Amino acid sequence: MNIIVVGPPGAGKGTQSKVITKEFNIPHVSTGDLLRDEVKKGTELGNTIKNLMNSGGLVSDEQVTELLVNRMKEDDCKNGILLDGYPRTIEQAKSLDTILSKIDKVVVIEIEDEKIVDRMSGRRTCPSCQKLYHMTNQPPKNGELCDDCNIELNQRADDNPETVKNRLVKYHQVTSPIIDFYKERGIVFSVYGDGDIKEISSKIIKAIKE
Ligand code: AMP
Numbered sequence: 001m002n003i004i005v006v007g008p009p010g011a012g013k014g015t016q017s018k019v020i021t022k023e024f025n026i027p028h029v030s031t032g033d034l035l036r037d038e039v040k041k042g043t044e045l046g047n048t049i050k051n052l053m054n055s056g057g058l059v060s061d062e063q064v065t066e067l068l069v070n071r072m073k074e075d076d077c078k079n080g081i082l083l084d085g086y087p088r089t090i091e092q093a094k095s096l097d098t099i100l101s102k103i104d105k106v107v108v109i110e111i112e113d114e115k116i117v118d119r120m121s122g123r124r125t126c127p128s129c130q131k132l133y134h135m136t137n138q139p140p141k142n143g144e145l146c147d148d149c150n151i152e153l154n155q156r157a158d159d160n161p162e163t164v165k166n167r168l169v170k171y172h173q174v175t176s177p178i179i180d181f182y183k184e185r186g187i188v189f190s191v192y193g194d195g196d197i198k199e200i201s202s203k204i205i206k207a208i209k210e
Helices: 015-022 031-041 042-055 061-072 090-099 113-119 161-175 179-182 197-209
Strands: 003-007 028-030 081-084 107-112 123-126 133-134 188-192
Touching: 003 015, 015 107, 015 113, 015 197, 028 031, 028 061, 031 042, 031 061, 042 061, 042 197, 061 090, 081 090, 090 123, 090 179, 107 123, 107 197, 113 123, 113 161, 123 179, 161 179, 179 188, 188 197
Parallel strands: 003 081, 003 107, 028 081, 107 188
Antiparallel strands: 123 133
């Protein structure tokens, strides 16, 4: 089973991807996580892309695709994959056709731009277990500490309002056209992303099973 999750920044792709991967027992591959890992490790690629990512720009198709192809060589990807944040351009969508033999479903999570900046400012992640929180919608039990690891949560460097606006522009200009690219194949399922997280998850899971 190969699934792609598409949506503007802050639509809930990460949260819903975690639910879907658990249900279908496939790995969650986020190109954003792969790239952040390169930055954290201070690799040559990481050092080149750090400022670009912090300002909300897109990393080059070649660099992201190479990183993804390497990740997909790992054993856990043999029986399927959930892609979160890839493809983000038509060029990447074309590359993906040469990498995957079949794409089963493209899940599009929709939300109005006006709601996004607010949602993003409350977003936090545990630097250890990567659990996602939102200070209003899904707050940790104790201050800004992870419920499971009891360590201070992080805010992503690119979740500030200015960068979020740039990321939204990129989403509308270069990423959203991939939805029509996949619509022609009849594999797109769109869901409204502002509402009860569990209700949204069940709609997505039902659509994937159909
Ligand atoms: P995300 O975690 O998906 O929001 O991605 C965070 C940042 O990583 C994006 O704003 C881009 O700078 C970069 N990025 C992630 N995936 C891609 C991709 N498929 N193509 C280009 N840049 C990407």
